[in-house]
Amino acid sequence: MFEHYWNAFATVLLPQNILAIGxxxxxxxxxxxxxxxxxxxxxxxxxxxxxTLSPMTAFSMLVAAYCGGITGxxxxxxxxxxxxxxxxxPTVIEGHALAKQGHAAFALWTFLLCSIFGGIxxxxxxxxxxxxxxxxxxxxxxxxxFALTILGLSVVSGLSGGSLLKGFLxxxxxxxxxxxxxxxxxxxxxxxxxxxxxxxxxxxxxxMVGLLAVSEILIEAEEPFKEYKGHVGYRGMRAExxxxxxxRKNWFNLIRSxxxxxxxxxxxxxxxxxxxxxxxxxxxxxxxxxxKFGHGAIDGLMAxxxxxxxxxxxxxxxxxxxxxxxxxxxxxxIAAFMIHGMQPGPLLLSTHPEIVYGIFVAMLLSxxxxxxxxxxxxxxxxxxNRLPYSVxxxxxxxxxxxxxxxxxxxxxxxxxxxxxxxxxxxxxKFGIPVAPAILAxxxxxxxxxxxxxxxxxxxxxxxxxxxRPISVILLAAAVFSIVYPLFKKPKMLQGL
Amino acid sequence: xKKGEIVLGxxxxxxxxxxxxxxxxxxxxxxxGEVGSGFWPMLSLGIAxxxxxxxxxxxxxTFSRAKGRAVEEPSKExxxxxxxxxxKVALSILSIIIYIVIMPWVGFILSTLLFIPAFALxxxxxxxxxxxISPFLITAITILVFAKxxxxxxxxxxxxxxxxxxxxx
Numbered sequence: 061m062f063e064h065y066w067n068a069f070a071t072v073l074l075p076q077n078i079l080a081i082g083x084x085x086x087x088x089x090x091x092x093x094x095x096x097x098x099x100x101x102x103x104x105x106x107x108x109x110x111x112t113l114s115p116m117t118a119f120s121m122l123v124a125a126y127c128g129g130i131t132g133x134x135x136x137x138x139x140x141x142x143x144x145x146x147x148x149x150p151t152v153i154e155g156h157a158l159a160k161q162g163h164a165a166f167a168l169w170t171f172l173l174c175s176i177f178g179g180i181x182x183x184x185x186x187x188x189x190x191x192x193x194x195x196x197x198x199x200x201x202x203x204x205x206f207a208l209t210i211l212g213l214s215v216v217s218g219l220s221g222g223s224l225l226k227g228f229l230x231x232x233x234x235x236x237x238x239x240x241x242x243x244x245x246x247x248x249x250x251x252x253x254x255x256x257x258x259x260x261x262x263x264x265x266x267x268m269v270g271l272l273a274v275s276e277i278l279i280e281a282e283e284p285f286k287e288y289k290g291h292v293g294y295r296g297m298r299a300e301x302x303x304x305x306x307x308r309k310n311w312f313n314l315i316r317s318x319x320x321x322x323x324x325x326x327x328x329x330x331x332x333x334x335x336x337x338x339x340x341x342x343x344x345x346x347x348x349x350x351x352k353f354g355h356g357a358i359d360g361l362m363a364x365x366x367x368x369x370x371x372x373x374x375x376x377x378x379x380x381x382x383x384x385x386x387x388x389x390x391x392x393x394i395a396a397f398m399i400h401g402m403q404p405g406p407l408l409l410s411t412h413p414e415i416v417y418g419i420f421v422a423m424l425l426s427x428x429x430x431x432x433x434x435x436x437x438x439x440x441x442x443x444x445n446r447l448p449y450s451v452x453x454x455x456x457x458x459x460x461x462x463x464x465x466x467x468x469x470x471x472x473x474x475x476x477x478x479x480x481x482x483x484x485x486x487x488x489k490f491g492i493p494v495a496p497a498i499l500a501x502x503x504x505x506x507x508x509x510x511x512x513x514x515x516x517x518x519x520x521x522x523x524x525x526x527x528r529p530i531s532v533i534l535l536a537a538a539v540f541s542i543v544y545p546l547f548k549k550p551k552m553l554q555g556l
Numbered sequence: 557x558k559k560g561e562i563v564l565g566x567x568x569x570x571x572x573x574x575x576x577x578x579x580x581x582x583x584x585x586x587x588x589g590e591v592g593s594g595f596w597p598m599l600s601l602g603i604a605x606x607x608x609x610x611x612x613x614x615x616x617x618t619f620s621r622a623k624g625r626a627v628e629e630p631s632k633e634x635x636x637x638x639x640x641x642x643x644k645v646a647l648s649i650l651s652i653i654i655y656i657v658i659m660p661w662v663g664f665i666l667s668t669l670l671f672i673p674a675f676a677l678x679x680x681x682x683x684x685x686x687x688x689i690s691p692f693l694i695t696a697i698t699i700l701v702f703a704k705x706x707x708x709x710x711x712x713x714x715x716x717x718x719x720x721x722x723x724x725x
Contacts, residue, residue, distance in 0.1 A: 235596075236601050451672065458698060466702075475656060489560075490561055516591075
């Protein structure tokens with residue numbers, strides 16, 4: 061195995077591959093940071109440039125773009141409050157809150173270091189334990205997926221702020237939103253009221269942009285006129301660099317979150333969103349200062365970011381070892397393998413070991429490159445805070461419009477985004493947290509399909525949900541996660 | 557805010573009740589022996605209805621308890637400030653909705669050029685340089701990055717507006 065790694069390092073360190081990692085990483089960062097292009101779209105756009113490249117150069121570029129996209133999405137989440145992906149929602153909640161307090165550079169530093177740490181951690185796990193993770197992922201059937209989504213939803217208590225009642229109300233609203241559109245099993249219409257606009261369901265990116273970014277702009281519009289953003293007097297990158305003691309204090313969080321990210325990222329269809337929310341929820345549950353969550357909790361930001369990036373390694377593990385896509389982006393990678401005459405799966409390691417080990421090494425180097433690239437890029441993004449406040453807000457709305465329009469090139473999505481902007485504004489005004497609604501919107505569909513598939517398998521017997529060890533453990537963890545805060549902080553129930 | 561909370565709570569109860577009724581209609585849609593289309597919506601809407609009812613009751617109880625206590629009348633300045641805040645939000649919402657509505661008709665470029673100063677004015681921006689220069693600068697950058705480089709097919713508008721948009725993308 062060491063011989064393979066030695067060869068892979070020697071190959072990836074060739075100048076053309078290093079250049080490919082640099083360009084791919086830069087493109088990924090841009091694609092992740094710009095609204096309207098998701099990470100998967102960034103990889104797809106890059107795919108056509110890799111036709112003529114050698115397989116190793118092509119995959120170096122693509123995996124760098126993948127890692128860059130996941131990292132770049134958090135820059136706009138922290139600075140502008142616009143989440144590029146659902147997995148960035150915890151980053152918006154905590155990172156943007158820190159930016160509003162004038163600590164944008166501190167939040168960016170922390171996100172960057174944790175992201176890179178999470179990415180490298182997962183690659184190292186991937187290098188050492190690919191067969192082990194792949195075997196574990198194969199044990200996941202519909203009952204386990206249902207239990208996992210319920211565990212994902214159980215972090216609502218961590219996202220609820222002061223009132224569990226409002227948090228769960230927001231969550232159930234999100235679950236209802238997830239049912240709108242065409243039923244995934246029967247193909248029937250639900251709550252569409254004979255309109256075309258709702259037939260495809262509510263796209264969670266559109267809803268997320270409206271609920272988080274547009275509502276934020278409307279809330280800020282209430283404040284008295286200001287020439288520049290309140291935190292324009294931010295301190296420089298060097299002055300805001302986090303101290304080592306911060307990471308030492310959060311060492312357990314920093315180990316736990318990438319583990320969650322790597323394992324959950326390896327589950328097909330689960331991906332970064334559940335990983336990021338689960339790690340965030342765990343951080344909220346075990347934090348010594350849980351009241352800070354929602355108002356700029358640095359441990360929440362660290363947890364979500366390290367888990368988010370660690371999911372890339374998990375997704376690649378399952379793709380390379382089993383040929384299953386763990387996320388949208390890795391599904392695009394399958395196309396790249398086919399273009400270069402390869403089939404990802406169990407045989408790939410024996411037929412093309414140089415490619416598999418080369419991808420591991422390229423991901424490792426990509427994360428290191430991203431550290432340098434992002435530090436340079438962050439300085440430019442921070443300069444945007446010097447724009448006049450009114451223009452800055454208008455620009456954010458335009459970016460939201462582009463983000464929503466770019467998904468399907470449809471003006472209808474803009475109306476949906478606007479409607480969610482208003483809903484988010486009303487929710488915030490009445491202290492109803494929006495994050496649980498987004499979480500439920502993303503996971504609701506997955507949970508429903510997993511439950512119905514489980515019941516189809518068992519011919520309607522619900523005991524299938526508690527008849528397998530993994531699902532029992534996950535459901536028990538979900539129950540604990542919901543019940544624990546009620547005993548720890550019973551006042552949350554009264555917090556209306 | 558308590559009155560507003562009661563109104564919103566009552567709205568939530570009415571909304572979720574109506575949707576629950578719609579979900580009941582879906583019950584049984586599906587093959588024999590399967591969990592139908594209505595099961596999950598009924599479950600989520602049932603919980604939502606229950607929680608919004610709880611919220612409404614608790615808010616009404618809190619409101620009626622607080623009713624007996626003497627409340628300080630808000631000063632004229634406070635009322636004026638509240639109205640100013642509401643006006644800004646209403647104008648912001650209006651400019652966003654007009655922007656979205658006119659975009660398919662006049663195209664992305666012109667609607668964005670109009671939206672930026674309108675939104676900035678709604679936020680009480682009065683600096684002439686900012687109002688004049690920023691719309692052109694932001695629209696140019698947006699078109700360059702998103703329409704030219706990433707080739708997002710923004711709405712071009714109709715008739716003469718489409719001809720104008722085609723000059724740029």
